[in-house]
Amino acid sequence: MADNIFAKIIAKQIPAQIVFEDDRALAFRDINPQAPVHILVLPKKAIANVGAAVTGDEALLGHLLTVAAQIARNEGIDSTGYRLVVNKGRDAGESVPHLHVHLLGGRSLNWPPG
Numbered sequence: 001m002a003d004n005i006f007a008k009i010i011a012k013q014i015p016a017q018i019v020f021e022d023d024r025a026l027a028f029r030d031i032n033p034q035a036p037v038h039i040l041v042l043p044k045k046a047i048a049n050v051g052a053a054v055t056g057d058e059a060l061l062g063h064l065l066t067v068a069a070q071i072a073r074n075e076g077i078d079s080t081g082y083r084l085v086v087n088k089g090r091d092a093g094e095s096v097p098h099l100h101v102h103l104l105g106g107r108s109l110n111w112p113p114g
């Protein structure tokens with residue numbers, strides 16, 4: 001198991017406000033929310049970032065998006081809208097080396113992002 005904060009959350013070594021879990025994915029509330037709804041959707045598989053995904057990961061990557069969409073419905077933001085964000089590398093501000101999809105909603109979001 002990789003030694004980063006999300007790997008420890010997946011392993012239940014440290015707590016998180018989990019909103020969804022199945023055999024392939026885990027979703028929990030961001031500790032520093034940037035919107036009324038800010039949830040991180042992760043594969044349980046240790047993929048460092050989207051650039052580290054390989055052939056064979058396609059279904060898993062798609063699963064993360066359908067899980068995010070289901071969580072958005074559960075959170076009541078499907079009709080108002082939401083944004084899914086995947087940060088990769090320094091210029092995007094990626095800070096945890098375990099692939100994660102940000103689900104942001106519950107307020108109007110600016111475009112383009114900063």
Ligand code: 5GP
Nearest residue numbers: 005016028029030031032087093094095096
């Ligand atoms: P990144 O900048 O890598 O795209 O996003 C990492 C996100 O993880 C940030 O929004 C940050 O607030 C969140 N985060 C970092 N550490 C923790 C933690 O220990 N628990 C939770 N729930 N979120 C965290």
